[in-house]
Structures are given as C-alpha cells and as structure tokens.
Amino acid sequence: MIFKKEKIERQITLKKDTRDGILSYCKMNHPNEGMLILKGKSKKGNVTIDGLVVPPFSESGPTFAGFPHSFLPFDLSYVGTVHSHPSGSAKPSVTDLHNFFGLVSLIVKSPYEDDDIFAWDSNGDPIKLTIS
Ligand SMILES: [Zn+2]
Numbered sequence: 001m002i003f004k005k006e007k008i009e010r011q012i013t014l015k016k017d018t019r020d021g022i023l024s025y026c027k028m029n030h031p032n033e034g035m036l037i038l039k040g041k042s043k044k045g046n047v048t049i050d051g052l053v054v055p056p057f058s059e060s061g062p063t064f065a066g067f068p069h070s071f072l073p074f075d076l077s078y079v080g081t082v083h084s085h086p087s088g089s090a091k092p093s094v095t096d097l098h099n100f101f102g103l104v105s106l107i108v109k110s111p112y113e114d115d116d117i118f119a120w121d122s123n124g125d126p127i128k129l130t131i132s
Helices: 017-030 094-098
Strands: 011-014 035-043 046-053 080-085 105-111 118-120 124-132
Touching: 011 017, 011 094, 011 105, 017 035, 017 046, 017 080, 017 118, 046 080, 094 118
Parallel strands: 011 046, 011 124, 080 105
Antiparallel strands: 035 046, 035 080, 105 118, 118 124
C-alpha cells in the first residue's frame, strides 16, 4: 500500500502597500539591481509579508545586489529578501540561490509593474504569490 505524503502547499501573501513600496524601490534603483529585506510572519508554510527593511552594507550594481549575511541582525520577523532584475527575467540565478536567505525570495523583473513580482523557494521553485 502506498501512503501519499501530504505536501504542504506554501503560499506567500504580500500586502498591497508593501508591494507598492517594492515596485517604487526597484524603479528608483533601475538600471541597477535593488535589494530589500522582507519582514513578516510565517505560519505553517504560509508567509505574510507586511514590511520592508533596507539591508545594511548593501552593494548595488548592474549585475548583482547583495549583502554579507553575517552582517544581518538576527530577527525572526525577517522572512526573506526581494531584489530586482533589470534584465527583465524573473528567474532566480545560480547566485541568487546560493545567496538565498530566509523562507522566500521575491524577484521583480523590469519594468516593475504589478504583475512583475514572482516568489521562489530555496530550490528555485515557484511559490504561489497573493496580493492582499
Ligand atoms: Zn537575481
């Protein structure tokens, strides 16, 4: 007999205000990448994002935006990061996956409109994203 292991369907909920904040930040940094830390709550695989933090010591450039994780203060409300892809692709790069932080990585592709935000897990698989 085969028992199906129940798969936890993860879901990301992004507050509308936070979404708008991300989009303006990405537009502001264009053509460079912009990166922000996502604040929120996680409950049984469901993550609600309701705040943004500008990372300390962030480096911005046309190809990669990152920060040394060791500089990040330990904070349980940090659920992940968001960064922009000025190139127009929303797929996480190898570097993105290598630098994965937290539970979710949001990627915003150019031109940073409402439908240009995508959520990914640490394997590079897409996660359902809902705007509320
Ligand atoms: Zn990237």
